[in-house]
Amino acid sequence: MKGETLAKIFLVIATVGILAAIMGYEKYRFHELYTVDLVARAPENGNWDPRTIKVPYGKEVSIRIRNIETVSHGFSLPDFNVGAREVKAGSVYSVKFTPDKKGSFPFYCTMWCSEHHMNMTGTLVVE
Numbered sequence: 554m555k556g557e558t559l560a561k562i563f564l565v566i567a568t569v570g571i572l573a574a575i576m577g578y579e580k581y582r583f584h585e586l587y588t589v590d591l592v593a594r595a596p597e598n599g600n601w602d603p604r605t606i607k608v609p610y611g612k613e614v615s616i617r618i619r620n621i622e623t624v625s626h627g628f629s630l631p632d633f634n635v636g637a638r639e640v641k642a643g644s645v646y647s648v649k650f651t652p653d654k655k656g657s658f659p660f661y662c663t664m665w666c667s668e669h670h671m672n673m674t675g676t677l678v679v680e
Contacts, residue, residue, distance in 0.1 A: 586615040586649065593618055593626040593640060593662065596669035601660075607678045613651045620644055627663030630677060639664055652679040 587609055592602040608614045620626050620640045629636040633650050640646040662673035 587612050588615045588617065591616055591618050591628075591675075593620045593628075594622055595624065595667040596672040597667060598622065600673055601662075601675040604675045605678060606660075606675065607680060608652055610652055610655050610679050613649060615647050615649045617645055617647045620646075622666070624666050625664045626666050626673075628660065629663045630658065630660045632658040633677075636663065652677075655679045 589606050589608065591606065592599075594600060594602065606616070616628075616630075616635075618626070618628050618637060618640050620642055623642050625642060626640050627636070627638055628640065628646070628648065630648075630650075632654070633652065635648050635650045637646045637648055656679060658677045658679070660675045660677055662670060666673060
């Protein structure tokens with residue numbers, strides 16, 4: 554009984570330790586970047602989430618585009634010459650850039666994803 558209790562305690566400590574290590578590594582890996590998570594869905598399924606992204610002026614930004622659809626999406630932020638040709642279904646793609654101008658800038662899906670594809674837009678706000 555005592556050995557079983559110790560095994561359970563060890564299992565809990567190991568599980569929590571692994572999760573803490575993963576979270577710590579991710580925080581360390583992106584500590585220099587301002588990181589934004591952007592979810593891609595066809596417009597009739599929710600569109601970009603979030604539709605508006607706010608980032609700081611002059612600091613390097615990483616946008617992680619996560620496609621949770623069964624079709625491919627693309628990403629274009631033309632005012633900063635940033636894009637991803639194709640983000641395949643179920644995958645994640647990151648783009649990095651440093652905003653060098655303030656204001657509101659549109660971003661778009663660049664892959665035909667549905668009949669409402671032209672509505673798949675969002676806004677990047679640089680403050």
